[in-house]
Amino acid sequence: MKRTGAAPSRTLIVISATAMLVVWPAAALLLLHPPTVGLAVSLFFAGLSLGPCLLGYALARTPRKQLWRRLVMAAGALSVLAFMLVDRINLDLDGFFELLLAGTMGTAIGHTMVTTLLGPVFFGRFGCGWGCWRAMVLEVLPVGRGHGRRRGLWRWTAWLGLAASVVAAVLYGSVWHLQPGGVPGHVRGDSVGAVAAGILVYYVAAIGLALALGDQRAFCKYLCPTGLVLRLTSRRALLHVAADAELCTDCGTCTDVCPMDIPVAERVQAHVRIGVGDCILCQRCVINRPSGALSTTFGPG
Ligand code: SF4
Ligand code: SF4
Numbered sequence: 001m002k003r004t005g006a007a008p009s010r011t012l013i014v015i016s017a018t019a020m021l022v023v024w025p026a027a028a029l030l031l032l033h034p035p036t037v038g039l040a041v042s043l044f045f046a047g048l049s050l051g052p053c054l055l056g057y058a059l060a061r062t063p064r065k066q067l068w069r070r071l072v073m074a075a076g077a078l079s080v081l082a083f084m085l086v087d088r089i090n091l092d093l094d095g096f097f098e099l100l101l102a103g104t105m106g107t108a109i110g111h112t113m114v115t116t117l118l119g120p121v122f123f124g125r126f127g128c129g130w131g132c133w134r135a136m137v138l139e140v141l142p143v144g145r146g147h148g149r150r151r152g153l154w155r156w157t158a159w160l161g162l163a164a165s166v167v168a169a170v171l172y173g174s175v176w177h178l179q180p181g182g183v184p185g186h187v188r189g190d191s192v193g194a195v196a197a198g199i200l201v202y203y204v205a206a207i208g209l210a211l212a213l214g215d216q217r218a219f220c221k222y223l224c225p226t227g228l229v230l231r232l233t234s235r236r237a238l239l240h241v242a243a244d245a246e247l248c249t250d251c252g253t254c255t256d257v258c259p260m261d262i263p264v265a266e267r268v269q270a271h272v273r274i275g276v277g278d279c280i281l282c283q284r285c286v287i288n289r290p291s292g293a294l295s296t297t298f299g300p301g
Pocket of ligand 1: 127132135
């Protein structure tokens with residue numbers, strides 16, 4: 001098992017240098033072909049995220065690391081938003097359902113396969129902590145991280161979110177008959193307005209819930225349909241936070257800083273896996289580890 005530690009700077013520096021050398025030239029090449037302008041803009045922001053911003057994270061001192069992680073997330077999120085708006089493609093789970101109902105292939109299916117169904121088996125909920133366009137805004141709201149996971153009916157509300165996603169796709173289809181559009185990967189009726197309206201609905205729900213519950217990540221915990229699926233697909237992710245229980249002093253700092261209400265210290269003491277579908281790999285617990293017991297690891301475990 002390979003341990004990458006709290007600040008796997010060398011690995012990150014290589015990734016960021018590679019991103020700048022590969023992604024930006026690819027974006028420039030795509031700009032030479034006007035039909036791929038959405039992808040070119042998206043790649044520009046992806047290069048910004050994985051290049052300079054990730055490099056900043058790798059080189060930053062501990063107190064600044066979370067700021068740089070947010071910058072990585074903001075640039076990554078703009079990469080997704082630019083692609084959605086310029087190419088008029090709904091990349092969210094409802095866009096995935098729309099294409100399924102229309103019986104056509106498209107970017108939303110590939111995107112969901114990579115980011116929500118298969119990718120998390122390897123990289124866990126990396127996207128939730130480092131690239132989500134909703135979390136980009138949620139993490140700068142003037143509300144804290146909540147005070148423990150809500151129980152009772154809150155355990156089931158994410159299923160409502162998933163149902164709403166399917167209903168939205170069906171309603172969209174009943175208006176537009178969910179037929180493949182003229183452009184590959186689109187359903188008839190896809191427009192900038194329709195995609196922007198979907199984004200707005202997500203923002204209203206996510207920001208509203210965060211403010212109502214006083215918890216930045218409330219939407220991720222209780223309503224996000226993508227988060228619900230990710231909880232299942234990332235349960236045994238290869239990239240995960242692991243602990244050396246012998247180093248743990250049970251100070252509880254890791255539990256206190258976790259935005260997903262994971263009882264990190266308790267799980268370390270119990271010798272059980274820390275994340276199990278909830279960890280977004282934000283690194284807060286790894287960075288704030290007075291005992292040095294936590295690290296980010298790639299491998300089974
Ligand atoms: S749970 Fe949903 S809103 Fe939260 S970071 Fe993941 S995809 Fe984004
Ligand atoms: S367990 Fe650590 S890395 Fe995972 S969400 Fe909590 S604080 Fe972030």
